Amino acid sequence: MTLLLDMRRIEVSYNGRPAVQDVSLQMNPGEILGIVGESGSGKSTVIKAAMGLLGKGGAVTKGDIYYKGKNVLDASAEKMQKMRGSAMGMIFQNTEASLCPIRTVEDQLYESVIQHEKASRREVRARALDLFQKMRLTDGDRILKSYPFELSGGMNQRVGILMAMILRPALLFADEPTSALDVTVQAQVVKEMLKMREIYGTGIAIVTHNIGVAERMADRIAVMRQGKVVECGKKEEVIRHPREDYTKRLIGAALRLRRD
Amino acid sequence: MAPRCAFVGIKKGEAMEKVLEVKNLTKTFYKNKIPLKAADDVSFDVRAGECLGLVGESGCGKSAIARIITHLIPPDGGSVLLNGRETLDLRGKEERKLYRDIQMVFQTPQDSFDPRRRLGDGIMESLRNQGVSKKQARARMRELLAMAELDAEFADRYPHEVSGGQCQRAAIARALAPGPKLIICDEATSALDVTVQAQIVELLEKLQKEQGLSLLLICHDLALVQKMCSRVAVMYQGRIVEQGVPDEVIRHPKEAYTQMLVDAAL
Known part of the structure; x- marks a missing residue:
């Protein structure tokens, strides 16, 4: 089986200074990888590198990143643009900030879809409403007509999931998607992302500092510290039997609700 | 009118002195003429040396309560008593004294300091305003930094030169400076990394024990409340829907909203 994502000993530098060193991460299709750290x-740099979104001054200076066996780093700018969205989607911490404030959600959704495929407004709308329904949101119509600032933080995150998932990418990067949300809304958004994997078999790399979120969602967890992966393994092993002192500290510091 | 919920779980012989007493507080905001009740007949109290948790989702009114207590916004009705004295009608000198008695620690420490002044100046400001001499204020500021477990050199740093956790320690030192009776922590740890959060929680617990501080902890993290607080009040849409000992409330939530909060905790 070809790996969905294969990062081989990558080093990422900003302005010549390495920010990430010797990081290797693999993901199988449909797998959820939690990347945790302070x-x-x-941790965000790693997924930005895979998306080709490092920006000015940032570059992958060592190693290779393969998406379904193809080297992402060799891809041309146009090719990358094609892949972003349709092959690899992304959800940000604050979707509202990533949207245009003076255009409706529907307009922006439509625009992002027609960058990648031929579709009529009506088709995009139908697909969006279908997705909203799968997320068990009943007022999809109202959300589509809204401007981002008219929606709550939780709703905006759902719009983020929708925008990423409407093109059905095989790989979804989620950068702290629930960190700005209330606990109750956070639980719902986590549930909705899991639902997306269930329906579409999407592989998800979720970057979070909340070990609780990683524990709930991930199949495997990678713990990062100071630009390196200190521990990576099956969720149960990393959480229950952490090998590294740092992982132990990280898990020990997280507060858990005692219910018994 | 009697408070909506009776207090439970107070052991006999425990200190009962009430530092803060909030009674039947009401506050309504208007947005496009649509009323939004931020406080709807809210009553609770904080006793000497205890930590009371006030939990609820964004927009439920918990920060509005803090702003009313600290006189940043006026309420529509109700009363706020500090050591048994009504504070809402205090003006002038008396009101300035109240500002010393109640201090706050905010969510984003960096934003709570003047970016163009050193941390030490921020910590000393309240002392200088009280008329303490520069020399004495400096000495006290160093003590406060030590209490917050920061090296003396941090006095000369600017807010952007230190980490979030270090800046929050400085904010705690600043809150301690005027010798307050009550410190309100408004989501004071939620913007910090878990390991840093654990350190700040440890510091607050230590200060509470050593200085006999009374704390009002506003947050949305039930696990944090369970760790730090002797009692908790759950707020939903401007009302306190449930009050009690954290373990009790978490194990046997009486209200649907509290149940939801417990279920949502990861």
Whole structure:
């Protein structure tokens, strides 16, 4: 089986200074990988590297990144643009900030879809409503007509999931998708992302500092610290029997609700 | 009018002195003429040396309560008593004294400091305003930094030069400076990394024990409340729907909203 994502010993530098070193991560199709760590550990940088979104001054300086066996780093700018969205989708921490404030959700959704495929407004609308229904949101119509600022943080995150999933990417990167949300809304968004995997078999790489979220969602967990992966393995093993001291500290510091 | 919920779980012989007493507080905001009740007959109290947790989702009114207590916004009705004295009608000198008695620690420490002034200046400001001499204020500021477990050199740093956790420690030192009776922590740890959060929680617990601080902890994390608080009040849409000992409330939530909060915890 070809790996969905295969990062081989990559190094990412910003302005010549390495921010991520010797990171290797693999994902099988349909797998959920949780990447956890503190601020500045390089966890977002890793997924930005795969998406080709490092921006000015940032570059992958060592190693290779393969998406379904093809080297992403060799892809041309146009090819990358084609892949972003349709092959690899992304959800950000604050979807509202990533949207245009003066255009409706529907307009922006339509625009993003026609970048990748031929579709009429009506088709896009039908697909969006269908997806909303799968997320068990009943007022999809109202959401589509809204401007981003008219929606709550939780609703905007759902729009983010919708925008990423409407093109049915095989791989979804989620960068702290629930960190800005209330606990109750967070639980719903986590549920909805799991539902997307259930329906479409999407592989998800979720970057989070919340070990609880990673534990709920992921099949495997990679722990990052200071630009390196310190531990990576099956969720149960990493959480129940962490090998590294840092992982133990990270897990020990997370507060858990005692229900008994 | 009697408070909506009776307090439970207070052991006999425990200190009963109430530092803060909030009674029947109401506040309505209007957005496009649509009323939004931020506080709907809210009553609770914080006793000497205890930590009371106020939990609820964004927009439920918990921060509005903090702003009313600290006189940042006026309520529509009700009363706020500090050590048994009504505070809402205090003005001038008396009101300024109240600002010393109740201090706050905010969610984003970096934003709560003046970006163009050093942390030490921010910590000393309240002392200087009270008329403490520069020399004495400096000495006190160093003590406060030590209490917050920061090296003296942090006094000369600017907010953007330190990490979030270090800045929050400085904010705690600043809150301690005027010798407050009550500190309100409004989501003081939610923007921090888990390991840093654990350190700040440890610091607050230590200060509470050593200084006999009374804390009002506003947050949406039930696990944090369970760790730090002796009692918890759950707020939903401007009302306190449930109050009690955290373990009790978490194990046997009486209200549907509390149940939802418990279920949502990961």
